[in-house]
């Protein structure tokens with residue numbers, strides 16, 4: 052029999068790419084250290100040697116409210132069904148969980164994985180890491196990986212074990228020096244203004260040391276002279292970086308681990324391919340086929356003086372598209388074109404290159420680049436890379452190696468060091484784009500390939516369907532806030548898909564009365580690329596119409612419930628029109644009570660779907676309407692306050708009459724507040740303690756009595 056402990060297996064689950072990036076980095080680095088093993092996404096567990104590998108490393112993030120990422124749902128089904136207590140008897144495992152402590156179920160998937168793997172007979176060889184995005188993932192991830200390299204030689208009995216141990220030890224010495232960068236007191240200037248133009252020797256040494264560990268496989272993708280701009284490009288907002296922690300004698304510690312270069316970008320031909328606007332390139336992988344559907348209606352649901360601008364759009368998806376109210380769909384919007392072109396220009400890429408064909412290759416490439424083997428350069432920038440999400444420390448660390456200015460280098464090193472935590476967090480809070488970062492360091496010129504390595508994937512944006520297929524056959528409606536705001540540092544920020552949709556539909560005027568105007572734009576020929584997302588969380592109506600419903604959805608969280616209510620309204624109309632089926636009262640009774648908890652800031656500005664909700668109430672489709680207005684009066688009222696107010700009634704409905712609970716909206720504050728209110732209800736009326744109440748909620752979640760559709 053093969054020696055099981057000879058190879059490792061890494062399994063990852065990732066919603067937005069962090070866990071994938073970390074898992075693949077561990078895999079690449081393990082390979083460099085001489086270990087043998089494989090790396091798979093969890094849902095590929097059937098082709099992964101799960102029972103044939105003695106050492107399993109799990110890297111998993113969370114989504115929703117402690118839910119597992121979409122690409123691990125099949126694996127979870129398999130784990131749940133597997134009751135064989137000896138299934139993983141031969142496996143030793145460890146877990147690196149990624150979460151965010153702002154969410155009520157911090158790192159829940161990591162805890163569940165540990166429990167399940169132990170139930171299947173596996174033993175833990177190294178304690179679970181619980182990284183926190185709120186504090187910076189690197190704070191836990193980096194030391195956890197360092198320690199992994201210490202532990203691995205003892206659990207992996209590879210033939211190369213001796214040489215690995217030696218190499219690990221010598222690297223450890225180097226890394227020790229690397230993570231503690233001592234800057235000579237006399238070389239530390241106190242402000243950026245009077246900083247010397249020479250790099251402190253310690254920084255030079257550090258860089259040399261670090262680079263000696265990284266095989267220099269970078270190739271310059273585009274060898275072209277700097278562009279003299281003839282076009283006016285947008286400029287980035289400069290970052291305001293406080294160097295308060297950078298004092299004389301300071302030791303920069305906890306610098307991020309070196310990320311091994313992966314992507315190689317090679318030009319395939321000079322041939323200029325025709326520009327196809329709004330056309331999603333083939334390398335973009337989606338779980339269902341992408342279709343281009345006409346936009347037929349647009350309406351603005353808020354007034355001009357509301358804090359947010361909310362739009363409702365209708366798409367003509369055709370009679371053959373199957374969906375239910377509550378299903379979600381993805382829209383593949385490109386990155387903002389001005390931003391894309393400004394970044395290309397900032398990277399000295401001439402516009403003559405934009406439409407040339409390129410290939411991206413490399414071992415352990417991130418999933419979003421795997422199929423980019425023949426693509427126009429501009430499409431990589433429009434559809435593959437995310438230029439607007441929170442920057443990783445590893446990005447700043449890489450940029451430090453690509454600036455010619457010592458001041459910039461030191462500042463970049465400081466930002467990603469432990470001493471620069473406050474500066475890093477302040478930068479994150481400002482949500483800078485890549486352009487903002489690059490324009491703040493004018494002498495920094497990173498290779499495109501390293502950006503491909505270190506920037507996250509550009510992802511589809513998901514929306515909940517706010518209409519019923521019974522009422523609007525072949526049509527989908529959805530509502531969203533147009534993301535456009537000013538940061539505390541006075542930078543103007545925009546979302547990706549929502550301003551794009553707003554522009555496409557020619558910036559419709561705001562609502563002037565409670566009755567928003569629906570504008571028919573079917574004649575304009577506007578199409579958007581989209582796909583229906585199979586509903587993984589079963590956020591759909593129960594099949595039995597008698598079952599009572601509790602719907603909780605402030606802001607645009609109301610959208611799927613409008614679909615639910617339209618559906619119920621149409622179902623009732625159909626039953627009524629069939630006449631013979633029953634007495635109107637019987638028909639009315641065949642629909643259970645519906646409690647709607649809905650919140651907004653100000654009734655006169657952002658009461659979305661006001662007319663429709665009032666009509667549902669009048670028709671008896673909504674039996675209890677609880678409205679929370681948070682900004683109109685002195686006392687701010689939120690949906691969770693109304694749930695607490697109605698606790699006794701709700702207990703009766705939820706526990707005694709088995710109501711299904713649905714919650715939709717902000718995953719942080721609102722979901723947490725509602726969870727606490729439901730716990731309070733159980734403590735008061737079910738007479739259990741808080742721990743037991745939380746357990747009951749978890750049971751409701753797994754039995755799908757409590758359904759959640761949450762977003763950040």
Ligand SMILES: Cc1cc2nc3c(=O)[nH]c(=O)nc-3n(C[C@H](O)[C@H](O)[C@H](O)COP(=O)(O)O)c2cc1C
Pocket residue numbers: 064065066067068069070071112113114115116117118120149150151152154155156157158159184188718761762763
């Ligand atoms: C919509 C959403 C919901 C989340 N829910 C949770 C949660 O319930 N518990 C938690 O610990 N972290 C939660 N997180 C934080 C993520 O797990 C964390 O940001 C992680 O770094 C994401 O890794 P990924 O890119 O591999 O998916 C959530 C993040 C988002 C965007």
